[in-house]
Amino acid sequence: MVIEDDWDIKGPDEEKRPPMPEIKIPPMAGTVLRGAAIVLTVLIIFSVVFGSIFVSIGAGEVGVKFNQFGGVEDDELGEGLHIVPPWVSVTKYSVRSEVYTMTARPSEGEVIGDDQINALTNEGLTLGLDITVRYRLVAEDASVVHKNLGTGYAEKIIRPTIKSVIREVVSGHAAMEVYGEQRELVAAEMKDEMEAALLEDGIIVEEVLLRNVRLPEKVADAIESKLQADQDAQRMIFVKQKEQLEAERKIIEANGIANATIVRATGEAEALRLINQELSKNPKLINYKYIQMLEEQEVQTLIVPSDQGIILDATK
Template sequence: MVVEGEWEPESPKKVPEFPISEIAPILGKIGRGVVIIFVILIVFSILFGSIFVSIGAGEVGVKFNQFGGVEEDELGEGLHIVPPWVSVTKYSVRSETYTMSGVEDEGQIEGDDQIKALTVEGLTVGLDITVRYRLLADEVSEIHQNLGTNYAEKIIRPTIRSSIREVVSTKTALQVYGEEREVVAGEMLTNIATALESDGIIVEEVLVRNVVLPTRVAEAIEAKLQADQDAQRMVFVKQKEQLEAERKIIEANGIANATIAQAYGEAEALRIINEQLAKNPDLINYKYIQMLQGQDIQTMLVPTDQGIILDASN
């Protein structure tokens, strides 16, 4: 019996029960749906090309939509699913090199591909050049749209050639061939990097691997460089000898100062001794006795004018 006003606990709600016999058909339907979707994807892949695209390490994928052209967003590394009407072109965003060399099969172009440039004196020099570069990952779509996969031949090669010739035209053959080669390479790097930056290409390094001069000019430059090295060596030897002479002077001055100081010290000591002897003539006898202490003396000669050295009565 329930008294009015008293609290009565609510009866628990019943959770609907699904018999196992009803769950099995639901799972079966889901499984069939997944299989159907998978089969449809396979059919699309067979009819229209693969819709699964794998982008490797150090790569990005550029999507080309048959209905809208190049899409701005690139595909990163990994597996992607794209519609069948979208094709993907892969580009490397790792560091790459472009080499132009006079050595056969060393560069991108077979045969003699050495860059010929005129110096400020009007001399023709040959240069073997290697440029290290990479593509900006978020600008690869623009490169694909504006230049295509052959971007190296379309933009990198001509830019390198023109930039190298521009820098060499302001330098002497000695600057390009000699110790300033690294400085010249730095200017080349700046020129090429500035020219390619707007195309989404980053230039990391320019290597001037070899410089070929006319034989007569090369011999003259070698002779000048050798003369400069000899002159620098003579300057070094002269400086070394001068430093050695200065060291000897300083050493001699130190010895002289030490001798003078020692002489002054001895003279001062003698002066003090003479003063003390003048005040106390017997002091010399006392010092003489101190000197004899601890020695085994059998016979001792005493000057007759000295009197008694030691007063035995005391």
């Protein structure tokens, strides 16, 4: 009995199938492919032994290269995929707008707890200030920042600069200037001072927000009382102006009525003058007007004094 393996059994279709054509690779192409395979293998070995040689820099980032044989390199890596030697490490820095907040609110800011800045005014009053600074790293200076400050540059340079500038600027102003209507001007002065101090370190200050100013309790109460008094005074001025306008309106109205009366009286007097003038010319005109009035009343019988004569048409 002969047992045949399954792979020895060929179907009728397989016996009729033509042999696969032989693919011939040109010698030059084969050499290139072998070289590429060798290079890829070497790169993979280097990546495994020394770390990845492929570095991806994301949007809004810059890469600072550190050469194990030469230190920090000045040419930063821009956005995109880069190939670097295995002995070069890359540290990524954000060049987008960042914020640093110092506030009394425990849930806000870079420091947990009360991180409000206390500063003295030129009057010797202590103000508490909540500050937010918006800044960004200059991409071309990232290698300098990495060399001089490192990745924690915000705590090393931005925080102390904020505190120093805030205290210096506030010391040149009165409490009401910082607290009141000039707050934006004070914030602009703080921005200019911070930008001048941080620009040499490769940091641009974009905006300083003076979010809240806490006054001493006695000063706050005094300001509240003054504001209330000002509001009461403004209210009284408004009431007085309203009453004055009402009085002026009544005077104008009375003058109008008086002028109208004068005009009407003048007109009536002129009418009487004209009537008297006509009567002086024709005394019987008044009898005629009187009879006309009676005719309009449909009077049937009329008694006229005998000495007045007949002034009606008897034919009617």
